[in-house]
Amino acid sequence: MDKLLTLTLGGLTSGAVYAALGLSLVIIFRATRVVNFAQPALALISAYVAFSVNKATGGYWLGFAAALLTGALLGALTERLIMRRLADRGHLAPVIVTLGLLMVLQAVAGMIWSAEPRSFPYAFDFRGTFSPAAGFAVAVVLVVAAGVLVLFKATPLGLRMRAAAFRPDVAGLLGVRVGLMLTIGWTLAAAVGALAGLLAVPPFIYPTALDSVFVHALAAAVIGGLDNPVGTIAGGFALGVGLSFVSGYVGPELVTMAALAILVAVLVVRPHGLFGHAVARRV
Amino acid sequence: MLEIEDLVTTYGAVRALDELSMWTRDANLTAVLGANGAGKTTLLRTISGLQTPVSGRVRFDGVDITGLPADRIVRMGLAHVPENGGVITELTVEENLRLGGLWRRDKAARAAKLREVYDLFPPLAQRERAQASTLSGGERQMLAIGRALMSDPQMLLLDEPSLGLAPAITVRIMRILRDLRDRDGLTVLLVEQNARSALSVADRGYVLALGRVVAVEEADDLLADDRLRHAYLGF
Numbered sequence: 001m002d003k004l005l006t007l008t009l010g011g012l013t014s015g016a017v018y019a020a021l022g023l024s025l026v027i028i029f030r031a032t033r034v035v036n037f038a039q040p041a042l043a044l045i046s047a048y049v050a051f052s053v054n055k056a057t058g059g060y061w062l063g064f065a066a067a068l069l070t071g072a073l074l075g076a077l078t079e080r081l082i083m084r085r086l087a088d089r090g091h092l093a094p095v096i097v098t099l100g101l102l103m104v105l106q107a108v109a110g111m112i113w114s115a116e117p118r119s120f121p122y123a124f125d126f127r128g129t130f131s132p133a134a135g136f137a138v139a140v141v142l143v144v145a146a147g148v149l150v151l152f153k154a155t156p157l158g159l160r161m162r163a164a165a166f167r168p169d170v171a172g173l174l175g176v177r178v179g180l181m182l183t184i185g186w187t188l189a190a191a192v193g194a195l196a197g198l199l200a201v202p203p204f205i206y207p208t209a210l211d212s213v214f215v216h217a218l219a220a221a222v223i224g225g226l227d228n229p230v231g232t233i234a235g236g237f238a239l240g241v242g243l244s245f246v247s248g249y250v251g252p253e254l255v256t257m258a259a260l261a262i263l264v265a266v267l268v269v270r271p272h273g274l275f276g277h278a279v280a281r282r283v
Numbered sequence: 284m285l286e287i288e289d290l291v292t293t294y295g296a297v298r299a300l301d302e303l304s305m306w307t308r309d310a311n312l313t314a315v316l317g318a319n320g321a322g323k324t325t326l327l328r329t330i331s332g333l334q335t336p337v338s339g340r341v342r343f344d345g346v347d348i349t350g351l352p353a354d355r356i357v358r359m360g361l362a363h364v365p366e367n368g369g370v371i372t373e374l375t376v377e378e379n380l381r382l383g384g385l386w387r388r389d390k391a392a393r394a395a396k397l398r399e400v401y402d403l404f405p406p407l408a409q410r411e412r413a414q415a416s417t418l419s420g421g422e423r424q425m426l427a428i429g430r431a432l433m434s435d436p437q438m439l440l441l442d443e444p445s446l447g448l449a450p451a452i453t454v455r456i457m458r459i460l461r462d463l464r465d466r467d468g469l470t471v472l473l474v475e476q477n478a479r480s481a482l483s484v485a486d487r488g489y490v491l492a493l494g495r496v497v498a499v500e501e502a503d504d505l506l507a508d509d510r511l512r513h514a515y516l517g518f
Contacts (some may be wrong), residue, residue: 172333
């Protein structure tokens with residue numbers, strides 16, 4: 001019983017990270033129909049900036065803020081300088097470009113901060129099963145997810161962003177600055193991704209630190225439905241708990257395989273995710 | 284209000300608009316008629332900034348708006364109801380309407396306009412919380428027109444509002460356009476394949492063929508011109 005509780009709580013903590021990183025993928029996918037494979041690299045650079053700020057100032061929260069700002073800025077730059085130029089090149093080109101960006105940014109991170117693992121602090125001292133750090137991770141992700149949902153559903157900006165995502169041509173005719181909405185979407189997504197990175201990285205940061213987390217986050221997003229924020233949050237937590245059980249009851253070496261097996265199973269049964277609904281493909 | 288001069292818009296090698304010129308009178312309803320492929324939709328899309336012309340000029344209220352992005356043009360008071368209405372089916376009726384006036388800063392004016400649109404189209408008021416995908420064809424067209432009115436435009440461009448609608452609903456929509464012109468002094472540019480119903484409310488009419496103007500007359504004269512009617516308008 002004790003083991004079950006421990007595994008559940010641990011699963012919720014890692015699930016929070018998958019949910020946050022998954023949410024950052026969903027925000028961009030909804031707006032552009034592009035899966036942003038560069039997301040872990042954007043989050044990685046942000047976390048490295050936090051690492052440098054932490055070292056320089058000795059405090060945690062200044063680095064935390066710096067990472068979110070860096071994430072937001074990187075997201076905006078990625079959209080403005082790169083993605084915008086690919087808008088009329090079909091669906092595949094932007095996805096491939098984000099993959100390329102992932103490799104470039106990981107290499108750059110290695111050049112600047114070296115490929116060696118460096119120690120990276122938790123938000124709070126890490127003690128016991130459900131530590132303050134774990135509680136913080138779950139709480140902050142739930143708050144951010146709620147904030148994103150309120151933004152989309154209940155604010156004029158969110159209405160504009162949804163309109164620009166669903167029908168960019170019509171949104172333009174209604175006075176919505178569609179390009180600006182895309183920039184805001186990427187900015188928001190990359191800031192959420194940076195937050196996920198800060199929660200996922202400890203105790204060590206290195207250029208590939210977020211790779212496996214990203215695989216799980218992508219699985220969470222696909223399980224939840226790539227254009228469904230609520231489904232992705234739920235998918236993230238469910239996957240976290242499920243993988244924690246696999247690790248605890250079966251064996252930790254099977255975790256990645258289990259994640260991919262769940263992903264494949266969901267895609268076979270419900271191609272639009274457990275919570276998604278089928279959308280006719282625009283030809 | 285609208286002056287168009289030698290407008291050329293191309294799709295690859297095809298000249299959809301071929302040195303087209305036209306103008307509209309204020310508080311008038313101008314019909315643009317012609318067969319499929321005459322360039323009617325391209326004309327509206329080029330005016331409202333969805334399409335960039337190769338050459339020529341579009342002037343609105345004396346200001347050159349050629350090549351400006353769509354979101355700037357609508358803010359100048361020129362609203363475009365695209366083909367099939369362009370209702371965003373994933374949003375509710377009210378969200379669609381609010382979207383139309385969201386760029387205006389004056390909140391009170393926005394709220395007043397929303398009530399005005401609901402008064403104009405009572406079926407929309409009854410279904411304000413409904414998903415727009417659940418509306419009938421006629422209700423969607425009302426929503427599209429109401430949403431364009433939310434921006435409080437000086438001029439309205441409409442692309443085939445009668446498309447796919449029952450005759451009775453088409454009559455109702457045409458009456459509403461006539462009332463908007465007579466009561467609010469709205470200038471309307473109405474693209475239609477259904478020439479008969481468009482000319483029943485229009486003041487003037489242009490007939491297009493292959494991207495060029497082949498005739499322009501007062502609406503009554505167009506209706507009286509048998510040769511033109513048979514050749515281009517199909518009735």
